[in-house]
Amino acid sequence: MKAARFIGAKKIAIETVPDPIPNRGEVLLKVDYCGLCGSERPQYEEGYHQHQGHEIVATVIDGGPGVQVEPGRKAAIYLTRFCSKCDMCSTGLSTACTEHVSKENIGWAWPGGFAEYVVAPEQNLMYLDPELSPEMGVLLLDTLGTPFHGLRRADAKSAQRAYVGGCGAVGLGTICVLKSLGVPKVYAVDRGGLRLEEAEALGAIPIDMTETDPVKYVQAQGGVDLAVEAAGVPASLTNCLSVVNFGGRVLALGEQPDSFKLTVDLSTRLKDFAVHRTWYFPISEFEENQRLAVEGFFRGADRLISSVYTLDDMQQAADAFYSGKAVKVLVTPNPVPTRPTL
Numbered sequence: 167m168k169a170a171r172f173i174g175a176k177k178i179a180i181e182t183v184p185d186p187i188p189n190r191g192e193v194l195l196k197v198d199y200c201g202l203c204g205s206e207r208p209q210y211e212e213g214y215h216q217h218q219g220h221e222i223v224a225t226v227i228d229g230g231p232g233v234q235v236e237p238g239r240k241a242a243i244y245l246t247r248f249c250s251k252c253d254m255c256s257t258g259l260s261t262a263c264t265e266h267v268s269k270e271n272i273g274w275a276w277p278g279g280f281a282e283y284v285v286a287p288e289q290n291l292m293y294l295d296p297e298l299s300p301e302m303g304v305l306l307l308d309t310l311g312t313p314f315h316g317l318r319r320a321d322a323k324s325a326q327r328a329y330v331g332g333c334g335a336v337g338l339g340t341i342c343v344l345k346s347l348g349v350p351k352v353y354a355v356d357r358g359g360l361r362l363e364e365a366e367a368l369g370a371i372p373i374d375m376t377e378t379d380p381v382k383y384v385q386a387q388g389g390v391d392l393a394v395e396a397a398g399v400p401a402s403l404t405n406c407l408s409v410v411n412f413g414g415r416v417l418a419l420g421e422q423p424d425s426f427k428l429t430v431d432l433s434t435r436l437k438d439f440a441v442h443r444t445w446y447f448p449i450s451e452f453e454e455n456q457r458l459a460v461e462g463f464f465r466g467a468d469r470l471i472s473s474v475y476t477l478d479d480m481q482q483a484a485d486a487f488y489s490g491k492a493v494k495v496l497v498t499p500n501p502v503p504t505r506p507t508l
Contacts, residue, residue: 168499169281170480172206174213176488178481183217186277186285188230193288195224198240198300199474199496200279202487203308204334204398205421210484219279219497220245220272222286223294223303233288241291242303243284244449246271250289258450280480282499292452297460301496305339305470306455308446309494313340313396313419314455315447317347320415320440325392327351329384329409330370332397333361335494336419338368338470340394345369346465353390355380355405356397357490360472364493368466384409395419400426407434418443470494474502 201221249265354365393406398420472492475483
């Protein structure tokens with residue numbers, strides 16, 4: 167089969183590799199779409215030994231030994247392995263599985279979706295409602311599912327004013343969920359350009375950090391109940407601590423460097439605020455998110471996919487995405503439709 171692999175120095179090779187074979191408990195699927203993710207930037211820059219891609223919607227082909235499947239069904243693939251038997255998994259908290267604490271993720275632990283075919287554990291398949299497009303299925307993974315989980319934990323629906331630091335795909339997904347929840351005022355911070363324009367189109371108040379100090383500006387407007395860090399930049403998280411009001415919540419979504427140490431000054435210590443750190447969504451939330459998507463809950467979600475590229479054109483796809491000239495970019499081994507249909 168054909169697969170695309172990051173080989174380093176921001177270069178991508180289109181390779182021919184053996185078709186994957188599902189083992190016991192696994193399913194073989196044909197990839198419909200796979201989204202590029204900011205977490206893959208290090209591999210885009212430095213290379214990786216296998217093809218990646220973890221934001222996948224695919225069509226079921228066949229099951230491995232002991233697996234009965236219904237060929238032709240479409241499914242989103244859950245990111246990480248989980249045992250389904252431990253105390254955490256039994257309550258639906260697959261992200262906290264105690265048997266797979268190292269987080270064996272598709273695209274890293276085993277080959278991912280930048281290819282024609284992929285294999286995944288049967289229990290990782292999240293079947294799509296026939297009324298849901300596969301493109302929307304991709305968005306329900308990292309772009310909407312990840313921030314929505316954190317926003318649930320941080321009681322976002324009760325917020326009157328929110329702040330989002332970083333307008334990449336997860337940041338814009340955060341804004342989409344916040345506005346869909348009815349949060350009246352959302353400040354969005356980033357450098358001027360496409361992503362900040364998209365934040366404004368989703369209903370946020372844009373703040374160009376190259377022209378305006380976001381902390382001073384938001385503080386002058388009265389601060390916020392909820393501050394969300396979505397860039398994975400230490401200074402961005404520090405800003406969230408500064409703009410949140412007494413009794414508010416800070417949600418840390420961005421992947422901060424391991425060496426990052428948070429410094430809290432006196433004014434911050436006196437606020438009585440809560441900090442929530444969330445990673446991915448538990449598999450138990452997918453059905454609810456899918457139901458909401460079918461009902462049209464996610465306002466402006468059609469804006470989140472900037473473009474779709476073929477697998478052969480993945481170099482152009484990655485260059486557009488990692489240069490900040492696109493929001494969410496999908497890659498497909500199939501002919502590209504004229505436009506995403508959500």
